[in-house]
Amino acid sequence: MELRGLIELLSQHLYSGPHVFIRELLQNGVDAIQARRQIEPKHEGAIEIEVVTSEESDPTIIFQDNGVGLTEAEVQQFLATIGQSSKRGEATSRPDDFLGQFGIGLLSCFTVSDEIIVLTRSAKGENQPGFEWRGSTDGTYSVRKLTEMIPIGTQVFLQPSTGYEDYFELQRILKLTRDYGSLLQPKISLTSNGKTDVINAKSPWQQDLTNPQVRENLLAYGTEVFDRNFLDVFPLHSTSGGVTGVAYVLSEAVHAGSSQPHRVYLKNMLLSTKSHDVLPEWAFFVQCIVNATQLHPTASRESFYDDTVLERTRDELGDCLRRYLVEMAQTQPRRFEQLIAVHHLAVKALAADDDECLELFADLLPFQTSLGTMTLGEFRKQNPVVRYVPSCDQFRQIAQVAASESLAVINAGYVYDVDILTRLSRIRPDFTLEEFDAVQLADRFEQLSQREREETLEFERLADLTLQRFKCAVEIAKFLPSDLPSLYVTDGNADFFRSVEQAQDVTEGVWSDMLGDLTRDAPSSYARLYLNYSNSLIQRICQLGQAEGQRRSVEMVYIQALLLGHFPLKKSEIKLLNEGLLGLLDWAVGGQNND
Incomplete structure (x- = not known):
């Protein structure tokens, strides 16, 4: 492979962008300093970056570390590393050491520069000479021995390729260096025009979160990093991945399918600001900043391999979050109630899979009920039997009537x-659970008196015949609220038939026939429309004495009941709505003319 082709491969497929050259240079410097400490354990490492600007030429970045440097033999090996990366030929294994990493890491600089100049002098032995290596994107490189003495370590000189000048602007380099290197251990500094900035900062996970001022500072730090506010911050730790860090609790509610981007470091080097796989799926209400020492990075060093180590790490970090919630619930119940008010969905997600958390959190979890939103604990104080409906559509059908x-x-x-309620009924002997439906609600309706039954009998038959083609029976009863004209009630079979008919509306031919086959052997079931005789409009329709007007009115009440129950209308019902409105208008106008 030609060097230019390899550079394009690195830029377009391996790395997320040219900016990673800063990370690779920092990584090489850190590795070199670590290697020198194996020779000189007390060595104080340092990485110095200088941006040289002038009106006559392009800016130059000088990247210098006082690490182990390269000997003459290692320079030749380095050339071989570059060569076997950029030339076709017999494959040879690249040494898994600093030198091999230095070679492939240095290639990233070719994404922003046409030429790389490396000056290096080894710390191995006394009076080691220095060497200069020059590499170009055309695949050529050269090496020469230096006559003048240079400091032990390595210096890299870069100038921008055409179109990449913005990567050499001071503020951009400063930001990238801080992003990638602020938590690294060697002292890192950036100098330009006589001004020097120290890059290093203290790791957030190395601070005492029990100190209130530290906690406030960390919350401010999280707001600065993630550009959002947080309710709380707590520590994270995992033995499996060698992970330490902090997690921030979001100040606003998020939906269950969301995934928050986390800031992840590997051995104090920034790996990613958009990692989504270090926490369990249910932990969607926190963002974290973590440092790992034993997780395995991908080739691009921008994410982790999803292996068993990461899986165990994810579980252990989930345990940290679980302990945080449990301890808060036990020791700071008011604070926990505030958290649940915002993130009850996430707490429900945890409780649905963890019996201990379910026992602890259940009574504090809020639920929507026909009498308003209340916690499960408040609900059970007033209701020894926990009645529920398993779908929002069913709840919309019964909510008004049940409340009345x-x-x-x-x-x-x-x-x-549903998972939480059914699990509670299994683990709590005093928890009585009952699935409720609109049919049970109808059993509570007041029946008409004998006189009212006789007065409405003919109308009920007409209404029943009117809605036969929609597989809906009609019954007149009294129920509250009185301003609700009707209630549309279905069961499982009726819902199934209705959904098949809706699907047939948007299909044709063989697919429509196949859908019809689904209902052939299913037991037929009718929905039921309850007309509320406590409602003055229904009473007037019953007493109308004009069959056509009654028929049109029943059709419109039927459509309104469907809409109130949030049932999507079938084609035949949409047609009925249009015809019914026009028919009522025609009937009303005709009646006026007859008068």
């Missing part, structure tokens, strides 16, 4: 709710 009857029913149509 002072009947408390939980809407368990949201994610995790």
Whole structure:
């Protein structure tokens, strides 16, 4: 492979962008300093970056470390590393050491520069000479022995390729260097025009979070890093991945399918600002800043391999979050209630899979009910039997009527709710759970008196015949609230038939026939429309004495009941709505003319 082709491969497929050359140079410097400390354990490492600007020429970046440097033999090996990366030929194994990493890491500089100049002098032995290596994107390189003495370590000189000048601007280099290197251990400095900035900062996970001032400082740090506010911060730790860090609790609620980007370091070098795989899926309400020492990076060093080590790490970090919630619930209940008010969905996600957390958190979890939102604990104080409906559509059908009857029913149509309630009924002997539906609610309706039954009998038959083609039976009853004209009630079979018919509306030919086959052997079931005789409009329709007007009115009440229950209309029902409105207008106008 030609060197230019390799550079394009690195830039377009391996690395996320040319900016990673700063990270690779920092990594080479850190590795070199570590290697020198094996010879000189007390060596104080340092990395110095200088940006030289002038009006006559392009800016130059000088990247210098006082690490182990390269001997003459290592320079030749370095050339071989570059060569076998850029030339076709017999494959040979690249040594898994600093030198091999230095070779492939240095190639990233070719994404922003046409030429790389390296000056290096080894710390191995006394009076080691220095060497200069020059490499170009055309695949050529040269090496010469230096006559003058240079400091032990390595210096890299870069000038921008055409179109990449913005990567050599001081503020951009300063930002990239701080992003990647602020938590590294060797002293790192950046100098330009006589001004020097120290890059290093203290790791957030090395501070005492029990100190209130430290906690406030960390919250401010999180806001600066993630550009959002947080409710709380707590420590993270994992033995498996060698992970330490902090997690920030979001100040606003997020949906269950969201995934927060985390800031992840590997051995104090920034790996990614958009990592999504270090925490369990249920931990979608926190963002974290963590440093790992034993996780395995991918070839691009911008994410981790999803292996068993990462899986164990993810579980252990999830345990940290779980302990944080448990301890808060036990020792700071008011603070925990504030957290649940924002993140009850995430706590429900945890409780749905963890019996201990379920026992601890269940009574504090909020649920929507026919009598308003309340915690499960508040609900159970007032209702020994926990009645629920498993879908939001069913809840919409019964909510008004149930509230008027002072009947408390939980809407368990949201994610995790049914799982939590059913698990509680298994682990708590005093927890009585009952699935509720609109048919049971109808059993509570007041029946008409004998006189009212006789007065409405003919109308009920007409209404029943009117809605036969929609597989809906009609019954007249009294129920609250009185301003609700009707209630549309279905069961599982009726819902199934209705969904098949809706699917047939948007299909044709063989697919429509196949859908029809699904209902051939299924037991037929009718929905039911309850007309509320406590409602003045229904009473007037019953007493109308004009069959056509009654028929049109029943059709419109039927459509309104569907819409109130949030049932999507079938084609035949949309047609009925249009015809019914026009028919009522025509009937009303005709009636006016007859008068």
